[in-house]
Amino acid sequence: MSDFFIPKLAVVGVGLIGGSFALALKEAGLVGEVVGIGRGRANLETALKKGVVDAFTHSLAEGVAGADVVFLATPVQTLAKVAAEVIPHMKPGSVLTDGGSVKAEVICAIEPLLREDIQFVPGHPVAGTEQSGAAAAFASLYRGRRCILTPTSRTDGQALELIKSLWQAAGSEVVVMTPEKHDRVLAGISHLPHMVAYALVDAVANCGGENENILNYSAGGFRDFTRIASSDPTMWRDIALSNRVALLEVLETFEHSLAEVKRDICQGNGEALYDFFLRSKQRRDAIV
Amino acid sequence: MSDFFIPKLAVVGVGLIGGSFALALKEAGLVGEVVGIGRGRANLETALKKGVVDAFTHSLAEGVAGADVVFLATPVQTLAKVAAEVIPHMKPGSVLTDGGSVKAEVICAIEPLLREDIQFVPGHPVAGTEQSGAAAAFASLYRGRRCILTPTSRTDGQALELIKSLWQAAGSEVVVMTPEKHDRVLAGISHLPHMVAYALVDAVANCGGENENILNYSAGGFRDFTRIASSDPTMWRDIALSNRVALLEVLETFEHSLAEVKRDICQGNGEALYDFFLRSKQRRDAIV
Ligand SMILES: NC(=O)c1ccc[n+]([C@@H]2O[C@H](COP(=O)([O-])OP(=O)(O)OC[C@H]3O[C@@H](n4cnc5c(N)ncnc54)[C@H](OP(=O)(O)O)[C@@H]3O)[C@@H](O)[C@H]2O)c1
Ligand SMILES: NC(=O)c1ccc[n+]([C@@H]2O[C@H](COP(=O)([O-])OP(=O)(O)OC[C@H]3O[C@@H](n4cnc5c(N)ncnc54)[C@H](OP(=O)(O)O)[C@@H]3O)[C@@H](O)[C@H]2O)c1
Known part of the structure; x- marks a missing residue:
């Protein structure tokens, strides 16, 4: 599947995404040593014990020294700061890449920091669960899923091919698009649904009277529908802030769709409601 | 579990809910003959072949004649019309019950039609899938789920006990509450989420450009979150119309929650977003 071999991989943020990437590449036999970099000790020790990393450090400079590929997998709003710290210590000719859920803003912040002798390939594996941390990582997370790479005019073709091969080796189908298109598409199929799920849980919790928690009655349907509201608040705060423009646009489209349903209910317009529901059902x- | 035996059960609307009720009671050995009543021939033939019913007819009068229990399981807005047609033909002392997803409006319409010698027990099994029709029915649908019964001052205690026993025999935990409370609770945990899911699919389909269908990029997460948008449009039109008041109220609460998220995104208020997401996550x- 791939002719590439990565003697040393550095993963900054050994959580679900970073940890699973390391595990997948190890399983594919494509990496030599994996060094994990993070702040907390417990998570890194879990990673070591699980065989996600072969060594770990709290020092970004130490961790990326000599690495052929550096994978950033920390929350979106921290990526540029982390990049600024690691780039001066990266080996000439090495490749920086990331797994952040928002692309345009992150790229805008990172590209000016790059050195001539370092390539950057922005990416986003469209895979995940509501779990986080190294404990949640598993080698097959990316199997059968899509990974979106969003090269810019500055992205080196060979580096792009390398990162593409790695994600393919992890089992993903790689799709290439512009950062702007990525952010628009993801705002619709992922970021908006998460905002809606968080708001829905909030609303249902609030609409009971003083001493009545309506959530207590919720059965499987509600649990399933709101599963994504169990996602990590830090991660989603960062995504909401970083993809603000595209997200506000789809949020407004959604408000209009919902207002249409509301108006039809208000007016008792059964025909319009039927048509609306049928159209959505067919699309779904x-x-x- | 139950001392009751129902020599003849009539089910009007042999779909997912009516068919599964019949199958569950058959499996529990609590019914003699089950007669299915419906409009379409194909669905009733499926029901007969699957052993959901022992006989079927298109005539409401014929079907309910001699039945000890008549279970109505047609769309919510048809329940009163069906009740008006079956009540004159029901056996003295027999019990009418239903599985409609909205209670107050249905009860208001049916109670004035009742005869002195017929009891009515309004109910709603909180169980279901996005599938419909007799083909989708299965005996264990109600196992481990809740069934809400909503008696009124007119409801006979013995009839209530009978219907309660039947749902318990089907594997459900029976909860008793007022019709109004039922409608308020269900508006929050079920009706609102369905409206939101239909609107979400609509919005995401609309927010791509002319020749760009963003839905094509949707992965497992979006599919799971919007599963309930595949539900039957007729059923949901009827629920939206019949539970209009409670639904509009929770819809407005939801609009406020969403507006809060939108405002925080607009203002780049990361702290408020984090708090909001965390609170919803904890509640979920x-x-x-
Ligand atoms: N989960 C998903 O569904 C998913 C899918 C695709 C992409 N992503 C993206 O992948 C990235 C990681 O997500 P994840 O789900 O893997 O999260 P995660 O499991 O919480 O892992 C993130 C890791 O980043 C480190 N970290 C957290 N805050 C940091 C900070 N301020 N500075 C430096 N390091 C920090 C943490 O390790 P320490 O606490 O030890 O530093 C943590 O182990 C995010 O950019 C996210 O948007 C997530
Ligand atoms: N699905 C759920 O998740 C769920 C859960 C709890 C309660 N409920 C409630 O249970 C009832 C039935 O839902 P279901 O999911 O079982 O639907 P379903 O599978 O579509 O079955 C409804 C049956 O009613 C009959 N019917 C449809 N329109 C009718 C009309 N205008 N007049 C007379 N009969 C008609 C149909 O048979 P014919 O076409 O042969 O007449 C059909 O087989 C509804 O009141 C619904 O609100 C549903």
Whole structure:
């Protein structure tokens, strides 16, 4: 599948995304040593014990020294800061890449920091669970999923091919698009649904009277529908802030769709409601 | 579990809910003959072949004649019309019950139609899938789920006990509450999420450009979150219309929650977003 071998991989942020990337590449036999870099000790020790990393350090400079590929997998709003710290210590000719859920803003912040002799390939594996940390990482997370790479005019073709091969080796189908398109698409299929899920749980919790928690009655349907509201608040705060423009646009589109439903309910317009529900059902069924 | 035996059960609307009720009671050995009543022939033939019913007819009068229990499981807005047609033909002392997803409006419409010698027990099994029709029915649908019964001052205690026993025999935990409370609770944990899911699919389909269908990029997360948008449009039109008042109220609460998120994104208020997401996550996690 791949002719590449990475003697040393550095992963900054050994959580679900960074940890699973390391595990997948290890399983594919494509990496030599994996060094994990993080702040907390417990998580890194878990990573070591699980075989996600072969060594760890709290020092970004130490961790990336001599690494052929550096993978950033910390929350979106921290990526540029981390990049600024690691770039001066990276080996000439090495490749920096990331797994952040928002691309345009992150790229804008990182590209000016790059050195001539370092390549940057921005990426986003469209895979995940509501779990986080190294304990949640597993080698097959990316199997059968898409990974979106968003090269810019500055991105080196060979570096792009390398990172593409790694994600393919991890089992993903690689899709290439512009950062702007990525952010627009993800705002719709992922960021908006998360905002909606968080708001829905909030609303249902609030709409009971003083001493009545309506959530207590919720059955499987509600639990399933709101599963993504169990996602990590830090990660989603960062995504909401970093993809603000695209997210506000789809949020407004959603408000209009919901207002249409509300108006039809208000007016008792059964025909319009039926048509609306049927159209959504058909669109939803067409995805599967 | 139950001392009751129902020599003849009539089910009007042999779909997912009516069909599964019949199958569950058959499996529990609590019914003699089950007669299915419906409009379409194909669905009733499926029901007969699957052993959901022992006989079927298109005539409401014929079907309910001699039945000890008549279970109505047609869309919510049709329940009163069906009740008006079956009540004159029901056996003295028999019990009418239903599985409709909205209670107050249905009860208001049915109670004035009742005869002195017929009891009515309004109910709603909180169980279901996005599938419909007799083909989708299965005996264990109600196992481990809740069934809400909403008696009124007119409801006979013995009839209530009978219907309660039947749902318990089907494997459900029976909860008793007022019709109004039922409608308020269900508006929050079920009806609102369905409206939101239909609107979300609509919005995401609309927010791509002319020749860009963003839905094509949707992965497992979006599919899971919007599963309930594949539900039957007729059923949901009827629920939206029949539970209009309670639904509009929670819809507005939801609009406020969403507006709060939107405002915080607009203002780049990361702290407020984090707090909001964390609170929802904690509430969601507390359900499980
Ligand atoms: N989860 C998903 O569904 C998913 C999918 C695709 C992409 N992503 C993206 O992947 C990245 C990581 O997500 P994840 O789900 O793997 O999260 P995670 O499991 O919480 O892992 C993130 C790691 O980053 C480190 N970290 C957290 N805050 C940091 C900070 N301020 N500075 C430096 N390091 C920090 C943490 O380690 P220490 O505490 O030890 O520093 C943590 O182990 C995010 O950019 C996210 O948007 C997530
Ligand atoms: N699905 C759920 O998740 C769920 C959960 C709890 C309660 N409920 C409630 O249970 C009831 C039935 O839902 P379901 O999911 O079982 O639907 P379903 O599978 O579509 O079955 C409904 C049945 O009612 C009959 N019907 C449809 N329109 C009718 C009309 N205008 N007049 C007379 N009969 C009609 C249909 O048979 P014919 O076409 O042969 O007449 C159909 O088989 C609804 O009141 C619903 O709100 C549903």
